[in-house]
Amino acid sequence: MEFLQQLINGLAFGSILALIALGYTMVYGILRFINFAHGDVFMLGAFSGFYLAPKIATFVPLPSVAGAILVLIASMAICAALGVVIERFAYRPLRKSPKLTMLITAIGVSLFLEYAGQFTFGASPKRFPEILPVYHVMKVGSLSLNSNQIIVVVVTILLLLALRFIVMKTKIGTAMRAVSFNPEAAALMGINTDIVISFTFALGSALAAAAGILWAVNYPSIDPLMGILPGLKAFVAAVLGGIGNLPGAALGGIIIGVTETLVSGYISSTYRDAIAFAVLILILLIKPSGLLGKKDIEKV
Amino acid sequence: MAALLVSFTGCKKSSGPEMQPAGDTIKVGEFASLTGSEATFGQSSHKGTVLAVEAINAAGGVLGKKIDLLTEDNQSQAGQSSTVVRKLISSDGVVAILGEVASSRSMEAAPICQENKIPMISPSSTNPKVTETGDYIFRVCFIDPFQGTVMANFSRKTLKLNTVAVLPDVKSDYSMGLAKFFKEGFLADGGKIVAEENYSGGDKDFNAQLTAIKAANPDGIFVPGYYTEVGLIAMQARQLGITVPMFGGDGWESSALIPIGGKALEGDYFSTHFSPQDSSPAVQNFVKDYQAKYNGETPDAMAALGYDSAMMLADAMKRAGSTDGAKIRDALAAEVNFPGVTGNITMDASRNASKPAVILSITNGVFQYVETIAP
Numbered sequence: 001m002e003f004l005q006q007l008i009n010g011l012a013f014g015s016i017l018a019l020i021a022l023g024y025t026m027v028y029g030i031l032r033f034i035n036f037a038h039g040d041v042f043m044l045g046a047f048s049g050f051y052l053a054p055k056i057a058t059f060v061p062l063p064s065v066a067g068a069i070l071v072l073i074a075s076m077a078i079c080a081a082l083g084v085v086i087e088r089f090a091y092r093p094l095r096k097s098p099k100l101t102m103l104i105t106a107i108g109v110s111l112f113l114e115y116a117g118q119f120t121f122g123a124s125p126k127r128f129p130e131i132l133p134v135y136h137v138m139k140v141g142s143l144s145l146n147s148n149q150i151i152v153v154v155v156t157i158l159l160l161l162a163l164r165f166i167v168m169k170t171k172i173g174t175a176m177r178a179v180s181f182n183p184e185a186a187a188l189m190g191i192n193t194d195i196v197i198s199f200t201f202a203l204g205s206a207l208a209a210a211a212g213i214l215w216a217v218n219y220p221s222i223d224p225l226m227g228i229l230p231g232l233k234a235f236v237a238a239v240l241g242g243i244g245n246l247p248g249a250a251l252g253g254i255i256i257g258v259t260e261t262l263v264s265g266y267i268s269s270t271y272r273d274a275i276a277f278a279v280l281i282l283i284l285l286i287k288p289s290g291l292l293g294k295k296d297i298e299k300v
Numbered sequence: 301m302a303a304l305l306v307s308f309t310g311c312k313k314s315s316g317p318e319m320q321p322a323g324d325t326i327k328v329g330e331f332a333s334l335t336g337s338e339a340t341f342g343q344s345s346h347k348g349t350v351l352a353v354e355a356i357n358a359a360g361g362v363l364g365k366k367i368d369l370l371t372e373d374n375q376s377q378a379g380q381s382s383t384v385v386r387k388l389i390s391s392d393g394v395v396a397i398l399g400e401v402a403s404s405r406s407m408e409a410a411p412i413c414q415e416n417k418i419p420m421i422s423p424s425s426t427n428p429k430v431t432e433t434g435d436y437i438f439r440v441c442f443i444d445p446f447q448g449t450v451m452a453n454f455s456r457k458t459l460k461l462n463t464v465a466v467l468p469d470v471k472s473d474y475s476m477g478l479a480k481f482f483k484e485g486f487l488a489d490g491g492k493i494v495a496e497e498n499y500s501g502g503d504k505d506f507n508a509q510l511t512a513i514k515a516a517n518p519d520g521i522f523v524p525g526y527y528t529e530v531g532l533i534a535m536q537a538r539q540l541g542i543t544v545p546m547f548g549g550d551g552w553e554s555s556a557l558i559p560i561g562g563k564a565l566e567g568d569y570f571s572t573h574f575s576p577q578d579s580s581p582a583v584q585n586f587v588k589d590y591q592a593k594y595n596g597e598t599p600d601a602m603a604a605l606g607y608d609s610a611m612m613l614a615d616a617m618k619r620a621g622s623t624d625g626a627k628i629r630d631a632l633a634a635e636v637n638f639p640g641v642t643g644n645i646t647m648d649a650s651r652n653a654s655k656p657a658v659i660l661s662i663t664n665g666v667f668q669y670v671e672t673i674a675p
Contacts, residue, residue, distance in 0.1 A: 002511055002512065002514075002515040005511045005514075005540075006507075006508060006511050006512075009505075009507035009508055009511060010508075012507075013505050013507075118335075122335075123335040123336050123337075123339065123375065123376075124335065124336065124337070124339040124340065124556070125337065125528050125556070125560070127556075127559040127560050134539065139541065144539070144540055144541040146539045146540075148539070215504070218504075218505075219504035219505060219532055220532075220535070220560070221504065221528055221531065221532055221560050223337070226504075229502075260508075261505075261507065261508040262508070263508075264497075264499075264508035264509055265508035265509065265511055265512045266512070268497075268498065269470070269497070269498055269499050269500060269503070269508070269509060270470050270498065270500070272500075
């Protein structure tokens with residue numbers, strides 16, 4: 001029973017990592033570049049929720065499901081816009097420069113967001129408001145499942161399905177896949193690559209914001225540096241699953257989440273990160289392209 | 301760049317002790333976590349210190365001079381304390397250092413003060429190693445063995461617990477020290493430790509550790525951490541269906557604890573240095589002055605200890621009749637029954653304060669006085 005409980009804990013934690021990992025992998029798929037500021041967009045998602053919740057509470061009572069959905073959607077919209085702005089001003093002017101230049105810029109953007117956050121929001125941790133009613137859904141023996149954990153997993157699955165639909169079935173999704181295969185050829189076919197890239201950033205940032213809100217609902221203490229570690233772990237998850245591959249990023253997130261939880265629960269939390277990263281090295285030694293990273297899989 | 305320059309000037313260590321306080325003020329340095337993860341501690345401690353310095357100056361100062369308090373922020377970060385303390389000693393020429401709350405950061409500054417023969421008084425670092433650095437390092441709070449033992453006795457005798465789980469923060473010397481002395485005390489009283497888990501400061505998810513603790517089915521959980529994590533731990537424990545009481549040390553005492561943990565903390569206990577509900581006139585006067593200065597805010601233990609650290613330094617300077625480091629040191633070491641707002645303080649041979657502890661409970665979202673335990 002304890003093992004099952006640990007598995008549930010790991011699944012909820014891993015789902016959040018999976019949402020962040022999707023953003024890394026999408027941007028990589030299109031631009032072949034790691035957007036290191038992605039973890040900080042996740043942080044800004046949580047802070048958007050923090051500042052929006054009291055405003056939304058004036059016309060929809062909080063905590064409530066409807067209110068929580070509003071907070072979630074509003075934060076996703078804010079971060080989507082932010083993602084587009086970051087791409088437009090920090091990355092687009094450098095698109096023709098070496099990849100390393102963009103990478104260093106991404107680190108710069110990341111540090112800028114963290115410390116601008118400390119300056120604007122203050123460095124001390126803030127209590128995220130209760131936007132969802134918490135209650136025990138299920139108690140079987142010693143197993144207890146709270147609604148937040150279920151919501152995290154359900155929202156992640158819904159967002160994954162929505163993302164899959166956008167990428168596979170819509171016109172912009174087809175354009176994204178085309179740019180991912182070959183940007184020059186896509187441009188020659190009349191695809192506006194700038195719009196596609198902006199859209200990719202918007203989509204990835206919105207997912208990061210959703211992850212930020214889900215994270216803050218589960219661990220309601222937020223601070224401007226909260227994105228560093230989850231961002232790093234999500235990046236690892238994206239590499240583990242095969243960077244550039246969407247289902248791979250989700251799978252990688254869940255594997256990292258479950259591994260970390262099991263290590264903290266059964267071995268020691270001191271070794272948690274060390275063992276999780278050792279698993280990464282092991283998998284990459286056996287399969288350098290990541291778990292699902294194949295040449296012929298659809299890329300975004 | 302600024303940090304580089306500061307640590308560079310810090311190398312000229314001989315300039316510190318020779319520098320005599322210029323003009324008609326005595327410079328005293330304070331380093332505190334005014335921002336960052338333990339900001340509420342640093343802020344409280346700082347407010348208490350400022351109140352004390354103002355009171356001393358209003359009463360005519362020390363040795364006919366006013367005290368000039370120079371405060372530096374270490375942002376609750378490792379590595380910053382040594383930088384700012386070096387700056388205070390070598391470029392500002394302070395005669396004594398007050399700080400810090402966190403033991404790990406006090407230990408960073410202690411060797412620098414010792415090396416420069418500048419007396420340092422930590423208001424609230426309870427780890428024994430802090431004053432072991434050398435004979436210039438003092439504190440006005442009790443130490444972890446005492447606090448750990450007090451909580452072991454309280455949980456075994458007052459709460460009548462037989463089995464306990466322990467969940468300290470591996471990154472914090474304070475937390476690990478408290479856990480160690482709690483375990484020794486609890487085992488010596490015939491109790492059993494059924495689970496030992498740990499976490500790293502800054503973690504947000506404790507479900508794994510708490511699930512393991514739940515499986516061991518203890519009567520209580522000892523969580524000797526800091527308030528940010530304690531609030532989250534309490535919340536996640538209750539969500540997992542753990543209902544047994546949790547208890548900890550003075551790292552819990554912060555106005556930010558209840559906003560983070562909320563109802564999950566009801567019925568939990570912690571040991572600390574001070575209760576504003578204490579009816580003694582010294583405490584009530586302090587509470588009144590503090591509220592008058594800080595818009596009605598009630599002082600917590602960190603504020604009271606910050607106040608006592610500055611008051612005791614002033615007392616030592618008066619008795620020494622000098623601002624010379626060695627003379628202040630000797631006067632501090634000879635402190636007996638100094639009437640602090642956190643109780644009567646006597647310096648023992650290891651420069652630790654021997655004084656009583658207070659147990660508080662969390663009832664209806666406020667800290668309630670339970671009992672005082674003498675050394």
